[in-house]
Amino acid sequence: TGPFxxxxxxxQKEQVITVVAEITSAAGSRAETATVSTRVTVIVPIVFTATFRNAGGAAAVDVPVKFFIDGRIAGATNISRIDPATSGTAKLTYLPVGLTPGTHTVRAEADLNRNGVIEPEKGEVAVFDVFYKKDFELTWPWAILIMLITVSLSFLVIRSRRRRR
Structure with missing residues (x-):
């Protein structure tokens, strides 16, 4: 009884897999067995990085960085410290659930005073870039499998038509 x-x-590749679990419950000499299956979509995360340079004379501490995909917030992180005349890098691991294949924009903002407005005169900055999410990639194993299925089905159809004559 209870959840397991x-x-x-x-x-490591994007794909749909089927997870099958066989469940057996026994009491004395009696046993019940059931099979449960579910489809799982594997989505590979996208890692975004944004590097910011501190051109000021003092260290920037706990710098908040927000990442936006196509104008929507995708996540946020902090750069713990950027010393004067050095750079700091923010990193976001993003799961592109529901993200359609094609070209998308990413924006990273360093909003030092956390007021939601990028003020360049206060050292705040936003960086923009474009990325492309690929559609399902047809690899050689998949292509060979599709060809084998097509040839097998064609053979069966031709064979069944010849038998009818």
Whole structure:
């Protein structure tokens, strides 16, 4: 009785996998077995980095950085410290759930006073870039599998038509 938890190690490529669990419950000489399956979509995260340079004479501490994808907030992080005349890098790991294939924009903002307005005269900055999310990638193993299925189905159709004659 009760829930059972287990971890799944997903493949490193985007794909849909089917997880099958066979459940057996026994009491004395009697046993019941059931099979449960579910489809899992594997999504590979995108790692965004934004590097900011501190041109001032004092260290910038706990610098808040927000990342936006196509104008929507994707996440936020802090750069713990950027010393004078050096650079600091913010990193965001983003799961592109529901992100359609194609070209997208990413914006990273360093808003030092956290007021939601980028004020360049106060050393605040926003950086922009464009990235492309690929569609399902047809690799050779998939192409060969699709060809084999197509040839097999064609063979079966031709064979069944010849038998009818």
């Amino acid at each position: 938890m287990f971890n799944i190690t997903a493949p």
